[in-house]
Each structure stands twice: as C-alpha cells, then as structure tokens.
Amino acid sequence: MFKTGLLVISNPKKITSILSSIQKQVKNTLYIQILSALGDAQVGFQPKVFKTCPRFSKTIFGIYANAANQCDKLDVRVLLSGIKYNISKIQTRKPIDLIIFDKPYPQTEIDSFIKTRIQNITTDFHIVTLDSDNYNVSENEDGMPDDIYKHTVLGGTFDRLHTAHKLLLSEAALRSSEKVTVGVTEENMLQSKILWELIEDIEVRVTNVSDFLKDICPELEYNIVPISDPFGPAIVDPSMEMIVVSEETMKGGEKINSIRQERGLAPLKIFPVELMDEPNPKPIEEQKISSSTTRIRLLGTLLKPVEPNCSISKTPYIIGLTGGIASGKSGVASHLKELGAFIINCDQLGHDVYKTGKPCHQEIVKTFGKEVLCENGEINRQILGGIVFKNSEQMNKLNSIVWPAIAEQVKNIIKNTSAKVFVIEAAVLLSANWEKYCHEIWATTIPRREAIIRLINRNKLTEEQANNRIDAQPSNCFYVKAAHVVFCTLWPVEYTKEQVVKAWQLLQERL
Known part of the structure; x- marks a missing residue:
C-alpha cells in the first residue's frame, strides 16, 4: 500500500466505486482534486464549470459522505485551492506517492499534467488509471448561496478530526476570501460529553485543525484559538461576517448574533451544514457522524x-x-x-490480609485502635472505611500497612501458578x-x-x-x-x- 494518494477526479458521481477501489491501495492520506475545479486545464482535461466556488459545496459534501461510508480509516482531504484560485500547481503538505486518474488519458497528457500541475511528489511515485464513466460536473447546485465573506468563523471540539469536521471546516474556507477563525473547546467545556476523558489534548486538536486547513487551502489566513465558553471570539470580533454551524447548533449561532447585537456588532450570516449520517451505527452510537461514536469505538x-x-x-x-x-x-x-x-483479585487478597492471625491485623489495630474491631476480633471494614475515606493521612497509614502484604501475595500466586x-x-x-x-x-x-x-x-x-x-x-x-x-x-x-x-x-x- 502507498502512504499518500492523490485522486484526480473527473466524475464525482462515481466516487463510491472509486473510493472502494482506492482504500485497498492507500494507507494513510488521500487527497482529492476535483478536475473540473482546476483553472487553465490542459487539452483532454476538463475546464472549470462553476462560476463561483461555493457552487462546489454539494459536490464536496457528497465526496466526504462517501468517504465516511467507503474508507472511514483513511484521512480524506478535498483540496480547495484549485476551486478558489487559478493555481498553477496542486500543493499538498504530504508528499504524494500514488496518483489516481478516474478515467483513461493519453500518456503524454498524463505525463505533462504530473510534471506541470503536481508540486509535492515522491521520486518513485506510481500511477493508477481507473475507468469511470464520462461525466462533467454541471451547475445544478440549486439554492446554494454564492456569497463570499472576508472573515468566517466556526467552533467545536474537533476531537479526532472526522469527515463531518472536515466538511464544516471546508465550508468555512470555501466561503472566505481572507480569513477563517476556529474556536476549539477547552477541557472545562468537555465534561458533559460521552467518554470525555478520551478526548485529545487541546494542543493536539488545535494542531490537527490547523494542519487540515493549511493543507486544503493554504492561501487563506487561519486563526485557531482555544475557547473556554460557547461563544469565543464570535461575540467580540467586528470583522467577522459569517458563522458556519451544523444543523443541530443553529440556536447557538442565533444566540451569538443576539449577543453581538446587544454589543452593537453586526449580526453574522449563519450558514448551516447538513449532518452526515453514520454509515453503520450500533444501538449505543449516534446516528450522525460524531466524535462520541469515534471514542466509543476506541x-x-x-x-x-x-x-x-x-x-x-x-x-x-x-x-x-x-x-x-x-x-x-x-x-x-x-x-x-x-x-x-487467570484473575488475581487484589480486593479479595486485601480481605485476607485483614484477618486475625495475618501480619496486617495486629498492625492495623495498633495504628487505628481497638474501636475498628468487631466482637469476634476481626477488623470491621465499615468502621475502618469511615475513618480512612474522610482523612487522606489516615488512608496513607492504612495503605502503607496493607499494600506491601497484598503485593507479596500477588507475586507468590504468579510464581506458583501455570x-x-x-x-x-x-x-x-x-x-x-x-x-x-x-x-x-x-x-x-x-x-x-x-x-x-x-x-x-x-x-x-x-x-x-x-x-x-x-x-x-x-x-x-x-x-x-x-x-x-x-x-x-x-x-x-x-x-x-x-x-x-x-x-x-x-x-x-x-x-
């Protein structure tokens, strides 16, 4: 398998079968370049068909939704630079060692395309040509707004960046002409989430968001900031013009606008992004693609x-x-x-070392007094527990007596058991x-x-x-x-x- 692939796709409607084939060839990262999004296309390659870059929105959604279904272990990234700008070369942060074309082209055109249009490529790269049906992206994105904004904003946890995250970030970048700000939630806002203890450190999440955005569209300015409340800089920055939200967080966007208006700031255009269905959810998992489901699967x-x-x-x-x-x-x-x-239950061993005649018994009575004894002379663990669970110093005393005795028993069991x-x-x-x-x-x-x-x-x-x-x-x-x-x-x-x-x-x- 190859580490990093670049799919040059002319037929986005065939993405399902294409990704199914590619997942067996690419191990880590798959970049996707929509061929019809490139300007200055060569002979035999498609010209750009959409007049404005937001018109590619539904096509990008379809690619990410299919990626979640066909190759969820693969880091799929749809490149936006060719959509937004007349770039001369496809740039990626990771070197490409496999190039996939979804339809046959003359070898001379392939060689010329690779030489003139792909910048970061390994010396021993390979080429694969698939055979999908001819299809040109047509301008059929009915109802899709064309507006571009100087400064867009969005926020979230962004734990273990998945396809739904990538879509939100891509929409913000797609509709921004200058700057994107991303608020990444800090630990104090995470405790209500499922398995929040497994959420990546804030530094890791900030880095992953930054890496993704600078990879898919390095031409924009990015400001990735930790936030300790649900609103972050969206309620104080007058330069922001649009906020990207998921369908389920529309009310959060409306609340931000309410606060902005109270502070004399212009309201943000709210752009809701459709939720992505989880392809094969289990009963305890969410129906949408989410970080919670990702953590459950860990x-x-x-x-x-x-x-x-x-x-x-x-x-x-x-x-x-x-x-x-x-x-x-x-x-x-x-x-x-x-x-x-073979199970060694240290709680049971602990009960044993408390018993009359065992080394710990006498030491416990000596340390905590005879009031911890039952009438039959055994340790009353409930009374002892009432003492130590309220006082860390007393707990440390008990542990210093009991722990070494339990450890010795554990070693003996392992030594004498097959x-x-x-x-x-x-x-x-x-x-x-x-x-x-x-x-x-x-x-x-x-x-x-x-x-x-x-x-x-x-x-x-x-x-x-x-x-x-x-x-x-x-x-x-x-x-x-x-x-x-x-x-x-x-x-x-x-x-x-x-x-x-x-x-x-x-x-x-x-x-």
Missing part, C-alpha cells in the same frame, strides 16, 4: 504503544486491570476469565505502584453520576458517602492517561463483553 483497542518492561520476565504476560470504584472491574475480569486469563496471561485486578494498582509488575495497564471507567447510583444501590451508601468514596480516589482521567486499553461499563453487559473480546483478540495478536 474502547477495547490499544490506545498507545506498549513499551517493554525490562524489570519482569516476558512470560507469563501480566495485565494490570484498574479503575475507580463501581467502574465495572469485576465484570471485565469475569469476561477475561472466560476467555482464558498460566499464560495473568490479570491483576486492583483499584489501587497505580497508586500502589504495582504497574511495575505488569506488561500492560487496562482500565475501566464510568461517569461519576452512574458510579454514585451504583454505590447507593449496591453498597447501600448515602449519596454523601458515595461522593466521599469517589473523592478519595483518583479521577477517571488518571486511569485513562495510564492505560493502554480502556473499557466503559455504562451500557448493557453485552457491549462490555464486546469491548473485552475485542481487547483480548488484539492482545493475542500482540503476543
């Missing part, structure tokens, strides 16, 4: 490379399974057991620094509100007690940042199992 996959742990043997393979209270660790562990993993894959299930895995015993870290997550509900129903805690338990532990972000693989148990158990099976299958490939 569950059970490898989120970052596994670095070799030289401090432990390569075999057996040890996975540390961790996560917050009520996040579903035991359920995930149960699924892994069914698939063949298994290929061990899973150390422990909420405190990272806090106790037990990741040093593991090859990979897997983590379970659950939204805070759902965790509270589970604690109230399962553990018979009050809401205040549930909140105290959650506040006494690290956040979901802490676990996600450390994890190679993440699960979320928010949905029905069948979907949790689907995540686990996916993770297990990918693990077998790595092993």
